[in-house]
Amino acid sequence: MMKKIQILLVLLLTSGSMVFAQDKPDRLVTKANAKYEEYSFRPAIDIYKRVIDRGYTSADLLKKLGNAYYFNADYEEAANTYKRLVKEYPDDVAPEYYFRYAQTLKTLQEYKSSNEVMAMFTNATSDDLRASTYKEERDYLSEIKKNSGRYNVAPFNYNSPYSDFAPTFYKEGLIFSSDRDTGNFARYRHTWNSKDFLDLYKVNADSASNNLVVKLGDHVNTRLHESTSTTDKNGDVLYFTRNNYKEGKYVKDGKGIVRLKIYRATKNEEGLWSNIEALPFNSDDYSVAHPTLSNDGSTLYFASDMPGSLGESDIFKVQVNDDDSFGEPENLGSTINTEARETFPFITSEDILYFSSDGHPGLGGLDIFAANVSDGRSDGVVMNIGEPVNGRMDDFTFIFDESTRKGYFASNRSEGLGADDIYTFLETKALVLDCRQTVTGTVRDKISNEVLVGATVKVIDEDNNEIMTSITDADGKYTLELDCDQGNFVRAMTEGYIPAEEYLGKSDGTPKTINFFLERNTVSAGFGDDLAKLLQLSTIYFDFDKYNIRKDSEIEVEKVIAAMEKYPSLKIQVNSHTDSRGKDSYNLWLSQKRAESTVNYMIKKGIAKERLQSEGYGETKLLNNCDDGVSCTEEEHQLNRRSEFIITE
Template identity: 75%
Template sequence: MTKKGQFLVLVLCCTFLNNLSAQEIEEKENRLVTKANERYEEYSFRPAIDIYKRVLDKGYVSADLLKKLGNSYYFNADYTEAADTYKRLVEDYTKEVEAEDYFRYAQTLKTLGDYDGSKEFMLKFVELTSDDNRAKLYKSERDFLEDIKQNSGRYNVEPFQYNSPYSDFAPSFYKEGLIFSSDRDTGNLARYRHTWNSKDFLDLYKVNADSISMNAVSKLGEEVNTRLHESTSITTRDGNTLYFTRNNFKEGKYIKDEEGVIRLKIFRATLSDGIWTNIEELPFNSDSYSIAHPALSPDEKTLYFVSDMKGSLGASDIFMVEIKEDGSFGVPRNLGNTINTEARETFPFVTSEDILYFSSDGHPGLGGLDVFATKIAEGKFNGAVVNVGEPVNSKMDDFTFIMDEETRKGYFASNRAEGQGADDIYAFLETKPLKLECIQEITGTVRDKISNQVLVGATVKVIDENNEEVMTTITDSEGNYSLSLDCNQGNFVRASIQGYVPSEEYLGRSDGKAKIIDFYLERDTVTAGFGDDLAKLLQLSTIYFDFDKYNIRKDSEVEVEKVIAAMEKYPSLKIKVNSHTDSRGKDAYNLWLSEKRAEATVKYMISQGISEDRLSGEGFGETKLMNRCANGVKCSKAEHELNRRSEFIIME
C-alpha cells in the first residue's frame, strides 16, 4: 500500500473514531437527560436540577430542558435561578413557550419584586388562555395590589422561638401547645412542602408554645414518627384523634405509582394512655394520586384536605369529605373554582368562625405562595377570596396559616430571606379583623322606556344565582330605589311593575363599589286595548293649554313627543286626539276652541313625522269636565286648568 493510501486509511479511521466518540457523548447526555426527567417526574427536583445543570454546562440545551429546569427551581423555591432559566426559555425558544411557562415566569418575577416584568408576561399568559380562572381574575378591573395594601398591617409578627437552621413548618394547635413538622434531626435542607415530593424525611414534633425551655420540643412519638416521612397534621379539640400526612408505604416499603412517584396519604390515629394507637390510612387514599394536609371544620364533622386526584382543576386542589358519626367517610368533594385555580391551592385551615385560610399561587398575590381567606357560608364556597396582606404575606412563600379566633393569635410558615432555616414558623397577633363581608350599595330609578316617566311603586328584587329571592324594595314617589346586596356572589337585580315587561341586570362578584342601575321598562302592549287613553298608559302629564288659546305650550310639547315616540315604536298604532276646554266662555265658542286644540295637536304630530292617516282629532268643548267646575260654579284657576286638556285614544 502506498503512503498516500496508508494516510487515507488513517484519516478515515480517525474520522470514524471521532464520530463514535461524539455518538457516545450524545448517548451519554441523553441518558443523563432521561435520568433527570425521571427525577423530575418523581417531583425530586433537587436531584433533577443537578443533572439538568450538568447537561447544560456541556452545551446540550432544548426548550423542554429549560422548562423542566425552570420548573424545578420554581417548585424548589429558588426563584432567582428560576427567573434566569425562564428568561432564557422565552428569549431563545419563543415559539415553544406555553401559557403555563409565562404564568410561572410572571409569578417568579413578582416574587423577586419585578412587578412590571411580571405584568408583561402575565399579559402574554392571558393572551394564550380564555377560560383559565387565573386569567379571568387578572383581566378583572380590580387593583389587586391596592386590595392587598388595604388588608395589610393587621398583624404583629415575630419568629417562633423554637425554629431550627433546617425546615420548620405546618404548625397545628395541640392541647396547650403545637404540633409542627421539621427535618431538624436529618439535616435535610430540601424544600418539600410545595409538591408531592416524598423523599424528604420530616417528622412531627410537639411543643408547649409558652415554655421558655428549649427542651420543650420533643418528637410526637415513635408510633407516628417512623423512618418514613410525616408532616402536616390536625387534632380534634380534645387532642385524642390525630390526622397526619405520611408517605405511601406498605409493610415498611415505599409504594410507587405507575410513574414512579411515591404518593402521600392521610392517616388517622387515636390517643390511648398517652400512646398513639389504631393508626390507619383513610379509605379514600390512593396509590395513584396524593392526599395530604388535613384540616377539620369547627364541628369536626368535615375533613378538608389537598389532592391532585382526578377532577382537580390545577396542580393541587382543596377538597372536603364528611366524617360520619361512626367514623366512616362520605365522598370527597372539590371546593370548586372560586377557591381552586389551575395552579396550587394547599394547606387549608378552618377557624371557629368558619373562615377558610389556605395558600395559593393561583390567586393574585405578592409572589410565591400567599395566604388567602374566604368565608364559608352554609356549606357554600363562593365567597370572596381575600389576600390577608403583609406582613403575613411576602414576596416569598407563605403557608400553613392557623389562628385561634378567641385570642387572635396564630402561626404560619415562610421561607423569607430573614428566616433562620429553609422554612421558619412565625407567631402573630391579629390587631384588626380581616374584612370578608362584601356589601354593595345599589341605587337607581325605574322609568317608562318611551315616556321617560318615573314609575312609582315599581318592585325591585335581588335574586341570587340559584334563582332564590334575596331581598325586595319598592320605588318611592320619585321612582327611586336603593338596596344593599352581597357582592361575594353573583346577583340579578330585577325591576317590574304591572303593565310592563320586567327588566334585570346581572352583577357578578365585585369589590363592593357602589353602583347605579337605572331601569327603563317597556310597556306590555297586550294590556293596551282600543279605546284606552295612551296618556294614562304612558303616565304622561296632562297636555294643557293656556286660557283662550289653542297653540301647544312648550311644557306640553315634551309630553306630546312621548306619544310620538310610542307611535314610532309601534307603526300600527293609530291615535285620536280628544281636546277639551273648561266651562268659562260660551259653550259654542268652547266647542270651536277645543276643535282648534285637537287640530293643533294633530298638526304638530304630523310636523314631527307621524303619518296623517294614523291621526284624527275631535273637540268636545266643555261637555266632559274633569271636576265640578261647570257653568256658574266658582273655581280656582288651577281647577279650571284641569279641564283644558287633550287625550290620546287608541283606535282600531
C-alpha cells in the same frame, strides 16, 4: 433560599410527560431526566447545570431546569431559566411556562414584567381559570394592599436553623413539623433538596423554655416524612400526612414516586398514639395530604391531585361519619381551586377556609387566601389576606384561633432563621369576607322623565327567589344592599308600567347606580309586529350550540310575560334563529329547540300554551353577512342566535 416543604408537600407537580428529544442523547442528560422524573430535583439541577456549562441546551432541558428551581422555591434561578426559555425557544413555550415565569417575577417584585408575561399567558390560553381571572379589569395589587396591615407578625420562639412549619393547635400548645437535628445517629436525607426527613414535634407555645419541644412517639414518626397534622377538639384523634409507607418500607407508584397519604391515630389509655391507619380514600397512584378538621369534627378538608382535580393540587372535603367511616371526597370547585396549586387548608370555628395558592392573584410564590365555606358554600369571594403575612416568597400552613385572634403560619422568607420558619401573629382588624354591594338609583317615566314615587324595586336571585324589596321615596330614589358573592336581578315595577330589570353578576362590592326608565304598559301593535321591538327588549341570545335560555335573557322574556299578562288576548309566535355554523339541517333542529325552550319557559311562568306558537328558522334569516365560509367574530355570530316575539292576534 431553597425550601423543602413546597417540594415535599405541595403535591404532585406537573406530570413528567415532556419528551426529551435530541439527535445524540447524552448520558448526563439521561441521568438528570431520570432524577427529574423521580422528583429528585436537587441532583437533577446539578446535572443540568453541568450539561449547560458544557455548551449544550434545549427547550426541554430549560423547561425541566426551570421547573426544578421553581418547585424548589429558588425563584431567582427559575426566573433566569424561564427567561432564557422564552427568548431562545419561543415556539416551544406552553402556557404553563408563561404562568410560572410570571410568578417568579412577582417573587422578585418585578410586577410590571410579571404583568407583561401574564398577558402572554392569557393570550396563549382561552379556557384556563387563571387566565380569565387576570383578564378581568382588576388592579389586584391594590386589592391586596387594601386587605393588608391587619396582622402583627413575629417569629416563633421555637424555630431552628432547619425547616419548621405546619403548626396545628394541640391542647395548650402546638404540634408542628421539623427536620431539626434531634440527635439521631442515622440521618435520612431526602433527594428532592438534600434535607433531612421531617418529623412531628409538640410544644407548649406559651412557654419560654426550648426544652419543652418534644418529638412525638415512634408510632407516629417514621424514617420517612411526617408533616401537616390536625386534631379533634379534645386532642384525642390525630390526622397527619406521611409518605406512603407499609411494613417498614416506603411504597412507590408506577413512576417510582412515593406519594403522600393521610393517616389517623387515636390516643390509648396510656396517652400514646395508637391504632394508626391510612384513610380509605388514599391511593398509591396520587397524593392525599394536609388535613384540617372542622370545629364539630364532621368534615375533613385536605389537598390532593386525585382524579377530578382542576390543577396540580386542589382542596377537597369529605364527611366524617359518626362511626368513624368516611363519605366520598368532594372537590370544592373552580372558585377556590385553579389549574395551579391550592394546598395547606385550615378551617376555623366560623367555617372560614384559609389555604395557600399560586393560582389566585398574589404577591409571589404561594400566598394565603381566605374564603367563607359556611353552609356548604364554596363559591364566594376568595380574598388574598395581604401583607405582612403574605410576601414575595412562599407563605403557607396558616392557622387561626378566632376566640383569641391569634395564629401561626410558615414562610421561607429570607429573614428567617431556617429554610422554613414558623411565625406567630395577632389579628388587629377583622377579615370581612361577606361581600356586600350597595345599589342606588331612581325610577322614572321613560317618556316624561318624571320620578315614580312608590315604585317597587326587588332583588331576585338566580333561582328566582325574592331576596329583598325597596320602595322609591318622594324623589323616586331607592337603596339596596346586595350579596355580591352571587348573581342577582334588580327589578323595578309599578302599576301601569312594564317592569324593567338588570342583572348584576358577582362583583368585588364596588357600589353601583342603576337608574330605571319604565315604559307605560300600552301595546299598540298589530298582526306580524315584533313585540320585542315594541317593548324595546334586548335580543334574546343563546350560547353557541345551546338551546337553553341564558340567565341574562330571562330578564327580557319576563318583560314579554308581563305584557301578555296585561293583555290576555295577546298571542305570539316565538321565532328562533341560529348562526351559520353547522349543518343546515342541524341548525333548523337547534332553532326549533330554542323556540320551544322559550315557549316552555313562558308556559312555566303561567302563560297559557294556547297563546303561544314556536318556529325555528335555522340560519335562513341572518341579520348580517356571516354566511357559510365568511370569517366573523363571536359577537357577530351571536347577533344571529336570537329569538323574536311576533304578534299573531
